[in-house]
Amino acid sequence: MKKLFSDVKIKSLELKNRIVMAPMCMVASDDEGYAKDWHEIHYASRAIGGTGLIILEATAVESRGRIKNGDLGIWDDSHIEGLSKIVKSSKSLGAKVSIQLGHAGRKCEVKSERIIAPSPIAFDNSYSTPKEMTKDDIKTVIDSFKEGAERAEKAGFDAIEIHGAHGYLINEFLSPLTNKRKDEYGGNPQNRARFLKEIIRTIKTVWPEDKPIILRISGEEYVNDGNHPEDLVHIINLVKNEGIDIIDVSSGAVVPANIDVYPGYQVPFAETIKKGTGLPVIAGGLITEPEMAEEILKNNRADFIFLGRELLRNPYWPLEAANKLDQDIEWPHSYRRAKI
Template structure:
């Protein structure tokens, strides 16, 4: 049986050399939306580490769409240049890069994670952080004490849709191979999808069809401006894990609609909403705890899926691919702990390919591995 984790995957005109994906993870280290040398090192090491596809974290399409003052942005042509060192390094290593386009909605204008991950305090403002008006489908705050979003008008929806379109165009100029729409974790587009946050009574609220309307408008608009050979992903929360919220059966309908709108891969996550403090109330985390959701969407709609969530070992990643739970495996915190996860996985699964290491590393390590063959030791354990 071949090792699927290291089989190439063709999506439109892009060939991923393997199925290992670095999940988008917020770093909160940008300056006025611009990436910094921190990001160049942070993302470059994943290319050194052998991941077939690396996602750059949630990147705001408007200044007000940032989660925090430290989040990257793509709302201006001035931002394009700061992304180019990242895409260039990943490309030169033979791998692919993706930009996650995002708007935080009612979860915008908050602290950086290590500051508390909640509403900005006076201390944060005294230190130079700015606060701004937040928007959402309804004036329902994320939790007690959070900013109350202004209910979006049709003009607001048009402006945000157009900002996603412009952001996708800038992502192409910056050298990314594909883009992803962030429709998960309680941010703007997911807050339209979930009845926990969407209390509208017009054509954008109420029924699932109505709640999907705005996210699908964005997906269709972005697909229309991307080159035909460029893949489009969408990350969704396939369940809120809260009674009365977005459910897996809703996600099946959404995935089918996204596929019809031209989305190639549904990046299947979950959670991120809160109701009276009961965040993720029905969630029990464990290894690959979201894989069943990706498997369901893939089986019932035929869309390609990416799964993520406590997939720590190469053996588990390979098992998920072999059983058809997903087409791609996203690694998050485990990649922070071990940026060379993909190379080590290849060694563990018996398919080490020194050509995909940086050439200076490959020369030394392959020589080292040959020397250790005589000892019976595992060279990269």
């Protein structure tokens, strides 16, 4: 039976528990996307706190793919050094480290950038209208994901997470709400999934076979004509054989919508996707209690639990959770004296 504190291995990725730090933009970089000491300490704190897998925040594969000024970047070889420091320190403290490769598409808020999207539709009045991507633009972005993956490998990451959620570029292709293209990248689900499929395929040419690739998706778009969990099952089944190993199930942010949020509100989407695709899933959303995380795993509703804001509040959540669940895990050496 799965439980929070059980070892797990996916390809070469061996984790000491099933606690995943959700990717969270820290907006702590500079105008050029370089990692700072701050990032290293921020992630290392969660590694000391016992997190099994840390997924680094959305890291832009192109400068026009940043969400905000201050996001991390991986569009140039000079980004590798700073990222590798984060990886090295967090790994030396017992965590495994993934990077989230992203492109903001029409949700890029960096004023100096000309923003792009599958179709020229603005997110809302506060955003500018994106340029509709040409075939050349599509090829350029796909190549930048490949280069990002190559750099991620050089920086020593254990896994890659492709950001296909929250209404950013890949999600903009997947959703019928934002993709109105008439060519082979728009229309039916197969066409809308083509951009993602080509990104996975190109990443696979440079990313080691034994390291997993995670895909984050918005499992529900909260609008009638948008994608729902069953649509995501269909889309994932169209692309998974290109080489997706784990699905990280989030939701929303594709178009403005009212969302009723409560602890575990996204877990049913994860369950549907797990059943429909046969792939391991990471579930989460407003989870704060170890008992709740344990329920989700033990009832086989998901394979991993992500924590976002709770880990911002408390980097030592995993150590405390082990106490609460009466699990005898290894604490950092002298921290053992604080064990109850």
